Amino acid sequence: MSGPAPTPVTQQSWWRRRVLAPLMAQLRQGTSPKMIAVTVAAGCVLSLFPILGSTTILCGIVAAAFGLNQPLIQTVNYLLYPAQIALLFPLYRAGEWLFQQPPVPLFSLTELTARFWNSPGQFFIDYGLVAVYGIVAWALIALPTFALLVVLLHAPIRTLAARMRRAEPASAVHE
Structure with a gap:
């Protein structure tokens, strides 16, 4: 005696599951397309900060300070780690x-090690300055990149919200 046939599991694409679904969830919860665009753009820019291990805290602070969605900004942050x-x-x-x-x-582990053992103090000065130089380079492109991303992201997110509104007339999707 055989039981019922198993129901097929629908396979969602990675894009739909990891990107589109969270955006749609935010829209259903009443987050405006503009705020989603701002949050995603902030997550994109902050996630590229050139100091490894700092972006989770940086995104958290910015999201709290500006009322941005923490899960969404952190998701963007983690997606852009590569x-x-x-x-x-x-x-740098x-x-x-x-x-x-x-x-x-x-890039040379041998040279890095030699520089460190030759003069540890100078090593930390040199590589500390490299980090500062990288932060300055990042800071120069961060604001224009943020503004461009907000402009580029707002229209598609607004279109997604309109499609959702048509598909779910009782939903709470706001402009």
């Missing part, structure tokens, strides 16, 4: 270029 790693060295090099400083070695 981009943060990819941009660390370009931001851009900062060195801005300050007209010679590049310090970043």
